[in-house]
Amino acid sequence: MSNAASVHTGLWTNHQLSSAQGATLTLTTTNAAYLVAFLALFLGFVAGHFWAIVSYAVFQIRSTLAPRNGQHHQQQAILRNYHAPGAAIWQLFQLSWATRRRRGAVAFASALPVTVLALVSLMAFGAAGILSAQVTSKQSDVLIKSSECGFWNNRTGIAVPGNYSQRRSFQANVVEDFNLASTMATACQQNSTVASDCISYAPKQPKWTTSTNETCPFDEKICYQNTTVRFDSGLLDSTEHFGINAGSSDRIQLRTVMTCTPLMREGYVSDWHDMNGTRFSPGQLSGDVMHTAPGELWLEWFYGRTARMDTNSTMIYSDREGTVSMFGTQLYSLA
Numbered sequence: 001m002s003n004a005a006s007v008h009t010g011l012w013t014n015h016q017l018s019s020a021q022g023a024t025l026t027l028t029t030t031n032a033a034y035l036v037a038f039l040a041l042f043l044g045f046v047a048g049h050f051w052a053i054v055s056y057a058v059f060q061i062r063s064t065l066a067p068r069n070g071q072h073h074q075q076q077a078i079l080r081n082y083h084a085p086g087a088a089i090w091q092l093f094q095l096s097w098a099t100r101r102r103r104g105a106v107a108f109a110s111a112l113p114v115t116v117l118a119l120v121s122l123m124a125f126g127a128a129g130i131l132s133a134q135v136t137s138k139q140s141d142v143l144i145k146s147s148e149c150g151f152w153n154n155r156t157g158i159a160v161p162g163n164y165s166q167r168r169s170f171q172a173n174v175v176e177d178f179n180l181a182s183t184m185a186t187a188c189q190q191n192s193t194v195a196s197d198c199i200s201y202a203p204k205q206p207k208w209t210t211s212t213n214e215t216c217p218f219d220e221k222i223c224y225q226n227t228t229v230r231f232d233s234g235l236l237d238s239t240e241h242f243g244i245n246a247g248s249s250d251r252i253q254l255r256t257v258m259t260c261t262p263l264m265r266e267g268y269v270s271d272w273h274d275m276n277g278t279r280f281s282p283g284q285l286s287g288d289v290m291h292t293a294p295g296e297l298w299l300e301w302f303y304g305r306t307a308r309m310d311t312n313s314t315m316i317y318s319d320r321e322g323t324v325s326m327f328g329t330q331l332y333s334l335a
Contacts (some may be wrong), residue, residue, distance in 0.1 A: 047125035
């Protein structure tokens, strides 16, 4: 059950389970309460009519033109007229008790099959009434359905040099998202007090493996002290790990292997310099020429060409963005 506007309400299938077990009906809290009340009334209605049908069928099976004793005929009258299993059991017991002196144990034995049948019906629907409350669960999975899902990709604010306001907002948002993701990942891995919330991010936590005995993936002279670490996510299932509800034929598996190493700065980073008028490859940015603010200086890192802008430097950094802060906290600075 959920009140969130982005949660799909109605019938859907949870593909983490089988077709039968995965059939799910998601309702709001109010509608779920109505459903529980309806089920209680419905089960009571069905229980009464079920016993009426069963007792009438037994009545017809026991009917005969052959001579029978008075207890048999009174049992038939009970089956024909008492449409509640509890009332039928009580009447059958009273009848057997009244005839016990004349017929002995046979008085109870003759009523035993019908009594057991009524008792089974009473217990079955009693259990169904109790378990009907388990139809609803606040801890069950829900299907998220929103038109505003995904990454904020502000290409315009990033691409235009000198557009500091949009660039800073975009970068601050990206860093904040990564900080939140890192905090939740650490908490979930450590089984902290917020671990119960981890199910909201992913149904199943990935099992990362980390290796520190790795060689430099580049030329050894560019790796700082040859300190390299390798992370392997293993196979990640689109449904189990990413929460994308899809059938087995529509699932994909993804494996991420990341090798990280600190790089030498000396010899690969330029001094602060002016980049106004720097040309990019045709069609990459508006005007294909960088327009900077008066007096703005830049650093360039030379670890390989940039495919998007087709420049010799891997990354450029403006002195106008020396510090980026969010909510009063400094996120990063190269000053």
